[in-house]
Amino acid sequence: MLPIILLSVFGIVLLFMGFLKSKVLLLPATLVFILAALATTFMDWGKTYLYFQNMLLTNNLAILFTTIVLLSAFMVVALSNSFIEDEQAQPAEYYALLLFSLVGAIMMISFENLIMLFVGVEILSVAMYVLAGSDKHSPRSNEAALKYFLMGAFATGIMLFGIALLYGATGTFVVSGIKSYVYTNAYGVSLLLYMGIILLLIGMLFKVSAAPFHFWTPDVYDGTPGLFTAFMSTVVKTAGFAALFRVLSVSFVGVYSFWWGTLAALTCLTLLIGNVTAVYQTSFKRMMAYSSISHAGYLLIGLTALGTQTKQALVFYSLAYSLATISAFGVLLVVSRQRQDTNGVNENFDAFNGLARQNPLLGFVMAVSMLSLAGIPLTAGFWGKFMIFTTAADKGIYWILVFAVLMSTVGIYYYFRVIIAMYFREGAAEPVKVAPFYRYVLIAATILTLVLGLAPGLLEGLV
Amino acid sequence: MKPIEIVFYVLTGITLLSAITVVTARNPIHSVLALIATFFCLSGHYILMNAQFLAAVNIIVYAGAIMVLFLFTIMFLNLRREDEESKTNLTKMAAVVVGGILMVTMLLVFRAVQLPAVNEGNFDARTGLVEQLGIMLYSDYLLPFELASVLLLVAMVGAVMLGKREAGDRHF
Numbered sequence: 001m002l003p004i005i006l007l008s009v010f011g012i013v014l015l016f017m018g019f020l021k022s023k024v025l026l027l028p029a030t031l032v033f034i035l036a037a038l039a040t041t042f043m044d045w046g047k048t049y050l051y052f053q054n055m056l057l058t059n060n061l062a063i064l065f066t067t068i069v070l071l072s073a074f075m076v077v078a079l080s081n082s083f084i085e086d087e088q089a090q091p092a093e094y095y096a097l098l099l100f101s102l103v104g105a106i107m108m109i110s111f112e113n114l115i116m117l118f119v120g121v122e123i124l125s126v127a128m129y130v131l132a133g134s135d136k137h138s139p140r141s142n143e144a145a146l147k148y149f150l151m152g153a154f155a156t157g158i159m160l161f162g163i164a165l166l167y168g169a170t171g172t173f174v175v176s177g178i179k180s181y182v183y184t185n186a187y188g189v190s191l192l193l194y195m196g197i198i199l200l201l202i203g204m205l206f207k208v209s210a211a212p213f214h215f216w217t218p219d220v221y222d223g224t225p226g227l228f229t230a231f232m233s234t235v236v237k238t239a240g241f242a243a244l245f246r247v248l249s250v251s252f253v254g255v256y257s258f259w260w261g262t263l264a265a266l267t268c269l270t271l272l273i274g275n276v277t278a279v280y281q282t283s284f285k286r287m288m289a290y291s292s293i294s295h296a297g298y299l300l301i302g303l304t305a306l307g308t309q310t311k312q313a314l315v316f317y318s319l320a321y322s323l324a325t326i327s328a329f330g331v332l333l334v335v336s337r338q339r340q341d342t343n344g345v346n347e348n349f350d351a352f353n354g355l356a357r358q359n360p361l362l363g364f365v366m367a368v369s370m371l372s373l374a375g376i377p378l379t380a381g382f383w384g385k386f387m388i389f390t391t392a393a394d395k396g397i398y399w400i401l402v403f404a405v406l407m408s409t410v411g412i413y414y415y416f417r418v419i420i421a422m423y424f425r426e427g428a429a430e431p432v433k434v435a436p437f438y439r440y441v442l443i444a445a446t447i448l449t450l451v452l453g454l455a456p457g458l459l460e461g462l463v
Numbered sequence: 464m465k466p467i468e469i470v471f472y473v474l475t476g477i478t479l480l481s482a483i484t485v486v487t488a489r490n491p492i493h494s495v496l497a498l499i500a501t502f503f504c505l506s507g508h509y510i511l512m513n514a515q516f517l518a519a520v521n522i523i524v525y526a527g528a529i530m531v532l533f534l535f536t537i538m539f540l541n542l543r544r545e546d547e548e549s550k551t552n553l554t555k556m557a558a559v560v561v562g563g564i565l566m567v568t569m570l571l572v573f574r575a576v577q578l579p580a581v582n583e584g585n586f587d588a589r590t591g592l593v594e595q596l597g598i599m600l601y602s603d604y605l606l607p608f609e610l611a612s613v614l615l616l617v618a619m620v621g622a623v624m625l626g627k628r629e630a631g632d633r634h635f
Contacts, residue, residue, distance in 0.1 A: 008613050015620065052606040093624045100617045107610065115607045123614045130621030136629060145625075168578075191572045
């Protein structure tokens with residue numbers, strides 16, 4: 001509850017800081033604000049609180065998801081030093097929008113009432129629509145914003161329809177109230193409930209870009225400025241899966257037999273489309289968009305095989321995925337900016353040619369992040385995949401397991417293309433320069449990935 | 464048939480007809496006018512459901528303010544020229560199939576569902592008035608009500624950010 005209040009207030013404070021002549025303060029202030037919100041998040045650790053007449057519920061799981069979201073936001077903001085260098089940029093609005101969107105993300109993570117979920121989704125989405133179009137001079141950015149906005153508004157409409165039907169069936173918006181309705185009417189659940197579940201799922205799956213609701217993802221991720229793509233693919237996805245988990249594991253667990261088949265089919269479709277299409281990409285950023293679709297598929301396995309291990313697996317996987325994605329986008333941002341071709345920034349695979357020789361640190365950071373995304377041992381991504389696959393094995397859904405392993409071998413192909421380009425191809429001779437603070441963030445993300453890969457037990461027993 | 468049922472069916476018929484006109488009309492102005500008619504009919508439904516305040520707000524905000532904006536925008540744009548049809552036949556077929564399946568599913572669900580009958584004994588005409596709504600908003604739903612202001616602020620900041628003129632390049 002406190003981080004929501006703090007971040008709303010800090011967002012307004014940042015807007016006023018935009019009036020200052022000097023822009024130097026904005027970045028450190030934003031970082032301090034996020035850290036303050038993170039600190040207050042932990043005040044509720046170990047306790048379960050219900051706030052404001054069943055509106056919000058904080059427990060350890062919600063706190064962990066909030067931590068992942070705030071940590072990702074911290075790193076993305078820390079990588080945003082280039083705003084300060086642009087002479088005429090007014091970055092206060094960007095930072096304020098990022099903080100406001102975090103309010104929405106935390107609401108999605110700790111909602112207890114579906115109205116809170118809806119308002120949270122809207123706050124996060126509206127901020128993202130705007131940030132997608134923040135590069136006003138680029139037609140691709142404009143296209144991304146418009147596409148995301150139109151499709152996102154439509155998906156929100158479907159989700160709202162689903163929530164209305166759930167209310168019609170159960171007479172309540174409260175997550176645990178729906179649960180008790182499902183249990184008391186175990187044999188005669190209203191059909192409206194099923195309809196509501198499906199429509200709510202469609203809306204939420206759109207937000208986490210699962211197939212067949214993924215069509216916006218490549219264009220939007222590609223057109224959005226890289227910094228905000230990193231934010232979008234980590235914060236929005238983590239919050240979306242936290243919301244899906246809460247609603248599926250609390251409200252609808254009584255009708256598991258109804259929705260698991262649908263979700264299993266969508267999981268396989270997502271894995272297939274994400275991984276196979278990523279192989280054909282020439283742009284690294286587009287490849288990352290398809291890779292984010294495929295990671296949504298892996299996370300969906302955990303939900304399909306809903307069990308006692310699911311929450312731990314989801315937390316670990318989201319953390320591993322966020323760390324790797326942010327360091328990958330961090331490297332891409334520096335490299336693409338310094339190796340421009342005739343079309344402006346170069347975001348293709350060939351931008352990375354010979355990177356390991358000119359800047360071994362960036363090469364290493366990128367290599368670790370690619371290995372982690374591919375799920376190679378000794379990185380966090382491996383244990384994330386391992387835990388997710390364990391949930392499926394525990395539930396006895398082996399065919400989905402076989403399919404997912406098959407798809408992650410496809411994944412190895414396109415992640416290794418980057419590593420091959422960096423280590424075995426000849427590239428431009430001029431070295432790539434990195435600002436010191438930027439370097440520390442990338443190093444920290446890489447070290448965390450490796451530490452979690454060596455000692456996955458660190459997060460055990462927290463939820 | 465009770466008189467209220469006749470009102471309901473007439474209203475529903477007009478609503479559906481005008482909603483279909485919104486989609487099928489060739490002229491965008493006709494579309495907008497049909498949309499206004501739809502909003503008025505929906506307000507009628509709200510009144511039937513004892514939500515008088517919502518009905519009034521719907522007319523003021525949607526049929527009034529938003530539709531005027533809509534009309535302005537359409538008149539600013541030059542929509543005279545005939546745009547080429549950009550959808551292929553395959554997309555149209557897919558859309559028809561998907562939409563049709565959704566419609567059939569919903570029809571079946573709504574036919575099969577037994578909704579509890581209205582209890583005329585505890586009818587209270589004041590339920591949908593401002594007073595009751597205000598008490599709800601400022602007690603049970605205080606938190607989402609306040610956080611909706613963050614949503615509006617985000618939309619406002621975003622609109623200003625996208626709308627203002629900026630010189631110079633940006634490096635993201």
